[in-house]
Amino acid sequence: MTTQRAAVEDTTKELRGLVYELSRRLSDHVRASVADLDLTETQANALRDLNEPLTMGELAERMCCEPPNVTFVIDRLQSRGLVERQPHPTDRRAKHLVLTAAGHELRERLLRQVTRDSPLAHLSEEDRENLRQTLLRALGRGEPTE
Amino acid sequence: MTTQRAAVEDTTKELRGLVYELSRRLSDHVRASVADLDLTETQANALRDLNEPLTMGELAERMCCEPPNVTFVIDRLQSRGLVERQPHPTDRRAKHLVLTAAGHELRERLLRQVTRDSPLAHLSEEDRENLRQTLLRALGRGEPTE
């Protein structure tokens, strides 16, 4: 039906705008939230990914950026005593990035901070559970709907 | 029940991480998508907000940044003939930012480009409709669940 197809296209168009807007809202929220912790958004992203030891290259891949930028960001976190460059167990070319105790502590504060007052924080419990499952599918995990 | 409360806390914790991850995925997606159009993410955000004439200050507010940054971004877009600084109808201090024909055209291409291959593009139609309604509530519009 042309009517139904038009409706589908309208939904697509609206969802497109909503996704774009949500993306910006969340980014703004993260940036404002972590400012209290003297972290930039990028530094916070790096800290979040370091829940396990990673090499510089692995971290670059998770952060979707180039290796030289990771060098820059890790320099900053290391100068604050949040992360250490340890020798890699098996490859002497590589570095093992490991959070210090202070790093782990700040990482936990970061995650709590970002959750609080999130644009999604005031949703109902039902919305949150539905959203959780939808997001899992959007991120390539979780079960398909049929 | 302690079991139920623990489950709620687990859901909160997981949702927190998913929201953070989605935020980064969407931002990366926008950045990669608009690179084809020779736009940075920030330039794309400005272009998107200019579907109606705005002053520099109004655009700064929508972009959640300071006025000097808007000057910089608009300089770029203006030098490419995408936007014009016109005199404001009632306040000679202010500028009226108006998209050119080329600006409107690129804006449409931008919105289509961002939609395509979005992390949310491969969701089922049911998921998309549910997500749309949830996002409307998250963004402070739409009906509450009860």
Place this chain on the structure above:
DNA sequence: TATTGTTATACTCTATAACTATA
């Protein structure tokens, strides 16, 4: 020869402060 990480370089983003023109 290929890979890991760094250094060098350049452009963009972001914020603060000082300034000009207008209200």
Place this chain on the structure above:
DNA sequence: TATAGTTATAGAGTATAACAATA
């Protein structure tokens, strides 16, 4: 006196290219 916008400046993010150490 207050506001809209610009300019100047500085720190941070991002990418490419060239390089050193190691595989």
